Amino acid sequence: MNIVTARLIFFPIFFALLMVAMTVHEFAHGWVAYRLGDTTAKYSGRLTLNPFAHIDLYWTLLLPLLFFVSSGFFIAAAKPVPINYRVLKNPKKDIVWIGASGPLANFICAAILGFLIRLIPFNLALASLIGNLIYINVVLGVFNLIPIPPLDGSRVLMGMLPDNLSARYAKLEPYGFLIILFLFLFGNFARFLFPTILTITYLLGGAPL
Numbered sequence: 001m002n003i004v005t006a007r008l009i010f011f012p013i014f015f016a017l018l019m020v021a022m023t024v025h026e027f028a029h030g031w032v033a034y035r036l037g038d039t040t041a042k043y044s045g046r047l048t049l050n051p052f053a054h055i056d057l058y059w060t061l062l063l064p065l066l067f068f069v070s071s072g073f074f075i076a077a078a079k080p081v082p083i084n085y086r087v088l089k090n091p092k093k094d095i096v097w098i099g100a101s102g103p104l105a106n107f108i109c110a111a112i113l114g115f116l117i118r119l120i121p122f123n124l125a126l127a128s129l130i131g132n133l134i135y136i137n138v139v140l141g142v143f144n145l146i147p148i149p150p151l152d153g154s155r156v157l158m159g160m161l162p163d164n165l166s167a168r169y170a171k172l173e174p175y176g177f178l179i180i181l182f183l184f185l186f187g188n189f190a191r192f193l194f195p196t197i198l199t200i201t202y203l204l205g206g207a208p209l
Contacts, residue, residue, distance in 0.1 A: 007069045014068060014136075015061070017129070019051040021106060021137045022078040025144070026054045028105030029081040029098055036094045040084045054078040075143075075184065077177075080150070092159055099155025106141035107200075110134045114204030134206025135197075142197050148180055149173035 027049055030041030041047045046054070055061065059077035067075050088094040113134045117127060147153035149172045158166045172179070183189035 011065060011068055013129070014132075015064070017133045017136050018064065018076060019055070019060075020133060021109065021140050022060065022076070023049055023051040023054055024105050024109050024137070025102040025140055026078050026081050028101040029083070032101040033081070033083050033088075033094075033098050036097065037089045038084050038087050040082045040087075044082050046079075046081045054081075075180070092163075094159075096156050096159035099152040099159065102152050103141040103144045106137040106144075110137035110141070110200075110204050110206065113137070114206060117205045131206045134204050135201045138197055138201045138204065138206065142193065142200065146180070146193075149176040151176065151180075 026046065030047040033040070034042055034047055056077065056079040060079070064076040083098060085091045085095060110133075113130050117130050117134070122130065144151050145153040145156075147157045149158075149170060154169070154173075154176070158169060161169060180189075
């Protein structure tokens, strides 16, 4: 069995774990926005732990499949949770909390799973699944903190920048994913990202795919 075939066989398991982590991430965005006064996610059907509500055909399925099969790594995104910043109580501050909530939820999820995997003697297969779910949560958390629009790290940074700089910075958003793809394909960006991901994963008791 060659490596591409092996990855194709494993992808459905990977995708299921990815959807768990992404659902936690997107729900956190919607829940924090709701708590801060924006009901858009709730009335758009996105304030839910139903993973199908967060799937985008291209970004959630096709792009991860392409990257995973070709390289063993993945870039993926769920359907963005709609946020109406005009109704937030304090938009400048609230955008920081909304942006940070997704990655923070992934790290909390990974930490809880890491605690359980140390506490409970799971069988090898289940322990492997949990370990990989820890890894995927950490990848999503770290990746989304990159300060390139539209990733969550950019929302945090926008909330901290002066208004004039924040507005200029936001103009990068239409080109954000192209910048990210370029950095990964030609800038050897993963070389700088992976040490952080692997360190956090091992500290939490997870295992890379």
